[in-house]
Amino acid sequence: MKKYNKLVRDRIPEIIEKDGHKAIYHTLSEKDYIQALDKKLLEEVKEYQADKSLEEMADVLEVLYAICNARGYAIEELEAKRIQKKVERGGFDKKLFLEYVEDSATDMVGNVSDIKALKKWSALPDDWKETLINNVFCRHCGVTTIVNYAIVDDKNGIVLQGKCAKCDGAVARFVEDMN
Numbered sequence: 001m002k003k004y005n006k007l008v009r010d011r012i013p014e015i016i017e018k019d020g021h022k023a024i025y026h027t028l029s030e031k032d033y034i035q036a037l038d039k040k041l042l043e044e045v046k047e048y049q050a051d052k053s054l055e056e057m058a059d060v061l062e063v064l065y066a067i068c069n070a071r072g073y074a075i076e077e078l079e080a081k082r083i084q085k086k087v088e089r090g091g092f093d094k095k096l097f098l099e100y101v102e103d104s105a106t107d108m109v110g111n112v113s114d115i116k117a118l119k120k121w122s123a124l125p126d127d128w129k130e131t132l133i134n135n136v137f138c139r140h141c142g143v144t145t146i147v148n149y150a151i152v153d154d155k156n157g158i159v160l161q162g163k164c165a166k167c168d169g170a171v172a173r174f175v176e177d178m179n
């Protein structure tokens with residue numbers, strides 16, 4: 001007897017029995033199934049790393065497709081997301097290897113929030129803050145979300161200085177004083 005205790009492809013019991021052996025197996029619960037798939041993905045990636053074969057690439061993809069379905073997505077959604085990301089951020093065709101990013105002057109200014117501005121900001125209602133953060137104008141993307149922002153005081157209010165969540169470009173949002 002050889003123990004496996006692992007998720008296998010649907011036709012494996014049939015193949016074992018054709019070989020004249022008896023396969024003992026059960027069907028996993030949805031929760032255990034997803035866990036087993038996540039583990040399987042790592043296993044298949046390791047196998048691919050070991051032999052780099054087309055066969056192992058296919059196994060990785062099959063497990064990924066199963067994970068996609070198990071987590072409630074259609075394969076078409078996965079494919080659409082892949083294409084969306086490729087259009088927005090490119091693929092890996094150009095063989096680019098990023099070395100480092102130099103801090104720009106705006107980055108350094110942008111990292112400093114001053115106390116007075118922070119006090120004004122924290123006095124705003126949370127839902128208001130959320131609306132402001134998610135309604136920032138980017139000259140490339142239109143309405144966007146500001147990320148990695150610093151809060152800077154201004155004579156008529158405060159300014160959020162940060163980055164566009166979509167394109168990483170510099171964006172800012174002025175918030176006028178309430179009184």
Ligand SMILES: [Zn+2]
Nearest residue numbers: 138141164167
């Ligand atoms: Zn943008």
